[in-house]
Amino acid sequence: MRFLLTDEQSDFARTLRSLLGSAQVPAAVRAWADGDAAPGRALWSRLAGTGLFALAVPEAYEGAGLLPLELSLGFVELGRAGVPGPVVESAAASVLLAELADEALAKRFLPGLAQGETSATLTLPDGSPYALDADAATYCFTVSGAGELRWRGGPREPVRSTDPARRLSLPPAGGDDGGELLAAGPAVTRAAEAAGRWARLLTAAQCLGVGEALLARTVEYAKQRTQFGTPIGGFQAVKHRLADTLLDLEFARPLVWAAALSPGPGEVAAAKLAAGEASYRAAMTALQLHGAVGYTEELDLSLWLRKARPLRDAWGTPSACRAEVLRSLTPPRR
Amino acid sequence: MELAHTADVEAFRAEARTWLRAHVPARPLPSLETAEGFAAHREWEAVLHADRWSVVSWPEEYGGRGVDIVKWLVFEEEYWAAGAPGRVSQNGINLLAPTLFDHASPQQRARVLPSMASGEVIWAQAWSEPESGSDLASLTSRAVRTEGGWLLTGQKTWSSRAAFADRAFGIFRTDPDAPKPHQGLTYLMFDLRAPGVTVRPIGRLDGKPAFAELFLDQVFAPDEDVIGEPGQGWRIAMSTTGNERGLTLRSPGRFLAAADRLVGLWRTHGDPSDTALRDRVADAVVGARAYELFTWANASRFAAGGTIGAESSLNKVFWSQYDIALHETALDLLGADAELAEGEWAEPWVFSLAGPIYAGTNEIQRDIIAERLLGLPKGRR
Numbered sequence: 101m102r103f104l105l106t107d108e109q110s111d112f113a114r115t116l117r118s119l120l121g122s123a124q125v126p127a128a129v130r131a132w133a134d135g136d137a138a139p140g141r142a143l144w145s146r147l148a149g150t151g152l153f154a155l156a157v158p159e160a161y162e163g164a165g166l167l168p169l170e171l172s173l174g175f176v177e178l179g180r181a182g183v184p185g186p187v188v189e190s191a192a193a194s195v196l197l198a199e200l201a202d203e204a205l206a207k208r209f210l211p212g213l214a215q216g217e218t219s220a221t222l223t224l225p226d227g228s229p230y231a232l233d234a235d236a237a238t239y240c241f242t243v244s245g246a247g248e249l250r251w252r253g254g255p256r257e258p259v260r261s262t263d264p265a266r267r268l269s270l271p272p273a274g275g276d277d278g279g280e281l282l283a284a285g286p287a288v289t290r291a292a293e294a295a296g297r298w299a300r301l302l303t304a305a306q307c308l309g310v311g312e313a314l315l316a317r318t319v320e321y322a323k324q325r326t327q328f329g330t331p332i333g334g335f336q337a338v339k340h341r342l343a344d345t346l347l348d349l350e351f352a353r354p355l356v357w358a359a360a361l362s363p364g365p366g367e368v369a370a371a372k373l374a375a376g377e378a379s380y381r382a383a384m385t386a387l388q389l390h391g392a393v394g395y396t397e398e399l400d401l402s403l404w405l406r407k408a409r410p411l412r413d414a415w416g417t418p419s420a421c422r423a424e425v426l427r428s429l430t431p432p433r434r
Numbered sequence: 435m436e437l438a439h440t441a442d443v444e445a446f447r448a449e450a451r452t453w454l455r456a457h458v459p460a461r462p463l464p465s466l467e468t469a470e471g472f473a474a475h476r477e478w479e480a481v482l483h484a485d486r487w488s489v490v491s492w493p494e495e496y497g498g499r500g501v502d503i504v505k506w507l508v509f510e511e512e513y514w515a516a517g518a519p520g521r522v523s524q525n526g527i528n529l530l531a532p533t534l535f536d537h538a539s540p541q542q543r544a545r546v547l548p549s550m551a552s553g554e555v556i557w558a559q560a561w562s563e564p565e566s567g568s569d570l571a572s573l574t575s576r577a578v579r580t581e582g583g584w585l586l587t588g589q590k591t592w593s594s595r596a597a598f599a600d601r602a603f604g605i606f607r608t609d610p611d612a613p614k615p616h617q618g619l620t621y622l623m624f625d626l627r628a629p630g631v632t633v634r635p636i637g638r639l640d641g642k643p644a645f646a647e648l649f650l651d652q653v654f655a656p657d658e659d660v661i662g663e664p665g666q667g668w669r670i671a672m673s674t675t676g677n678e679r680g681l682t683l684r685s686p687g688r689f690l691a692a693a694d695r696l697v698g699l700w701r702t703h704g705d706p707s708d709t710a711l712r713d714r715v716a717d718a719v720v721g722a723r724a725y726e727l728f729t730w731a732n733a734s735r736f737a738a739g740g741t742i743g744a745e746s747s748l749n750k751v752f753w754s755q756y757d758i759a760l761h762e763t764a765l766d767l768l769g770a771d772a773e774l775a776e777g778e779w780a781e782p783w784v785f786s787l788a789g790p791i792y793a794g795t796n797e798i799q800r801d802i803i804a805e806r807l808l809g810l811p812k813g814r815r
Binding site: 101102103104105106109169315319322323330331333334335336338339340342343344346347350351352354355357358361362370373374418419421422423425426429 | 435436437438439440443504697709712713715716717719720721723724725727728730731733734735737738748751752797799800801803804805807808809810811812813
């Protein structure tokens with residue numbers, strides 16, 4: 101038992117953090133929200149250089165192997181920096197194709213995804229009907245309830261998200277719109293389940309990073325902002341709210357690690373539940389303690405504030421996660 | 435990173451499980467907050483001690499097995515999963531013993547620890563005073579030098595287990611002229627049956643004397659019962675509060691077992707259409723797992739040479755809030771039967787209500803978290 105990151109794992113997270121810290125991510129997020137994906141794509145290329153996307157692709161297809169823990173650490177950093185784009189979906193699509201074990205499909209799609217040259221979005225039968233960032237992704241994969249895996253390209257009708265940097269679209273009415281059928285059958289359904297679990301895990305990791313960013317910014321603000329002649333961070337009501345936010349995040353983190361170590365449905369659901377709730381509560385605390393300035397979209401804080409709620413619900417609402425946790429308990433644990 | 439245990443740890447687990455299966459009383463003991471239950475729990479301590487299970491983490495010379503924190507946590511998991519009795523000697527084992535290991539002389543350890551391990555001497559904590567709770571450093575009980583020792587005078591309160599315990603430990607003011615309140619304090623042990631001691635049991639919310647008030651009038655404590663140097667009591671006491679809030683006071687095993695019992699209760703008593711209650715059961719399961727994993731992460735840090743400081747305040751706030759939420763969920767599942775005072779969940783619920791109050795209130799803990807972990811300014815309380 102050694103439930104602690106190795107030096108290598110910590111170094112990887114630190115490298116990503118420093119890269120993202122100097123990458124002017126907020127400008128890329130604002131451009132992304134306006135439909136200009138170029139700065140986001142440039143960011144994507146820099147991330148690919150760290151080997152991040154290869155962590156969801158087996159070595160046989162130019163990946164680094166399926167490494168959920170390292171990938172999760174990376175996604176905490178993506179959340180912390182507020183990176184836009186279908187990052188979770190691209191990784192999940194990679195997992196789906198890897199799990200499908202169809203040599204031809206794997207060779208066709210995985211090397212590009214591993215190298216970050218292509219990106220993908222994904223919808224699954226039990227997930228959200230809205231595809232994230234389909235207008236910017238190279239591929240839009242869908243798995244139907246009947247177990248058909250298809251892909252389509254090209255932009256579709258957008259639907260506005262409460263987070264403008266999450267660009268949603270609905271698949272065309274009537275189901276099959278002529279996208280290419282890649283595979284079908286129970287193997288697709290099984291691979292889609294694995295992909296869904298990974299998507300949930302990586303969203304949990306992203307939530308953790310978003311929550312940490314919100315807390316860090318709010319702590320800094322509370323130290324600087326003065327009222328009644330003293331920094332507001334000295335007031336007990338303010339301190340206690342921030343202490344509770346740290347508490348939520350610190351107890352969500354080990355759940356995310358454990359889920360990455362053994363990504364069973366119950367562990368992943370617990371991680372998503374805790375990280376999603378922690379991040380959303382961190383957002384509510386950040387909003388309250390920033391006061392009216394936090395209620396504006398000018399302040400960069402808004403980039404994380406608006407993300408916290410959709411991420412809490414993406415790839416498994418709290419309610420769905422709670423149900424999964426209880427389902428996974430049968431038979432009892434000991 | 436790895437969560438699985440070594441074969442050696444799993445062998446230890448199997449040994450503990452086998453022993454507990456053979457020895458845990460088939461019927462729950464009476465509440466340890468009653469005279470009858472206290473005696474029964476003291477006997478249970480002796481049973482544990484006979485096979486060296488009462489203090490597994492202590493060195494063998496004092497009755498322990500010298501196991502590391504990983505094995506201690508595994509033992510605790512097995513202990514609570516087996517439905518074994520609460521530990522009447524926990525104040526001594528969790529609070530005084532770590533202090534003795536860090537600060538006492540070898541002679542003191544040899545004198546005090548074996549009888550603590552066997553349950554022959556049960557220790558009570560005597561820290562708080564009527565005007566000194568969260569502001570503990572303001573305490574006014576005095577210890578005045580006399581030949582061969584000290585004379586203790588003053589009043590202590592909320593002394594857990596003191597209604598039936600044998601001895602107590604606490605801090606006393608030995609230098610009233612010290613420039614700051616936390617200076618000039620001395621850590622002392624004393625006999626609850628010594629001349630000059632009056633013990634007034636205080637009924638908890640459920641009427642059981644879980645703690646007591648102590649009135650001390652020139653109570654003699656010999657020099658050999660001073661822990662560390664006179665005047666250093668505050669520093670020594672603070673090393674104990676870290677233990678209290680940190681790992682040792684509430685092991686995850688206790689909450690894992692409680693969450694399992696809650697899931698059982700939900701399966702037998704839960705209304706499938708009541709999803710709000712179902713969600714709280716799920717939260718209890720996730721909370722126990724989170725606490726378990728948080729503890730394993732801390733244990734790993736220890737093993738790698740790290741320390742736990744203000745992080746223990748995170749621990750304390752988490753488990754104390756968790757404990758209440760879990761027990762409230764159980765009561766809600768029970769419906770009208772929740773009101774029955776002798777029900778299985780009633781006493782643990784009352785016990786849980788004290789969690790945010792003792793071992794440093796959660797308000798104080800949040801101040802510590804905000805100031806030491808987040809770097810926020812000290813400010814108006």
